[in-house]
Amino acid sequence: MMQLAEDIQIAPEGGFRGFGIFGLEGSVSADSSGALFNLFISRAIGVITIVAFVWFIFLFFSGAIGIMTAGGDKQSMESAKKRITNGLIGLIAVIAGIFVVSLLGQFLGIENVLNPGEAVREITK
Numbered sequence: 001m002m003q004l005a006e007d008i009q010i011a012p013e014g015g016f017r018g019f020g021i022f023g024l025e026g027s028v029s030a031d032s033s034g035a036l037f038n039l040f041i042s043r044a045i046g047v048i049t050i051v052a053f054v055w056f057i058f059l060f061f062s063g064a065i066g067i068m069t070a071g072g073d074k075q076s077m078e079s080a081k082k083r084i085t086n087g088l089i090g091l092i093a094v095i096a097g098i099f100v101v102s103l104l105g106q107f108l109g110i111e112n113v114l115n116p117g118e119a120v121r122e123i124t125k
Contacts, residue, residue: 037116038115038116038118041116045098048094049094052090052091052094052095053091055090055091056087056090059083059084059086059087059090060084060087062080062083063080063081063082063083064084066080067080067081101113101114
């Protein structure tokens with residue numbers, strides 16, 4: 001495929017390449033597609049966890065400000081408490097999801113359920 005891109009007249013010198021690791025430059029080689037898949041899944045889970053934590057912090061502070069500014073209004077106080085509770089439940093659900101997937105994989109006999117590249121490699125054997 002790289003040879004084909006180099007033969008095209010409009011191709012830059014050295015052929016076309018992807019961006020960063022998706023161009024398969026650096027530590028991930030073209031032969032290790034499982035490693036690239038693992039890297040993608042790992043980063044996606046990391047980003048989701050960070051977004052969940054930032055959202056929890058936002059809900060926690062907005063709930064705390066809501067409690068401080070409630071001024072004795074029971075409905076405002078309950079709404080603020082509900083925001084904090086919902087944020088905490090969401091954060092726990094995201095973190096617990098990783099453990100549930102791991103536990104489910106152990107029950108089903110899939111040892112590498114959190115290592116999807118290796119799991120795919122075992123399935124295709």
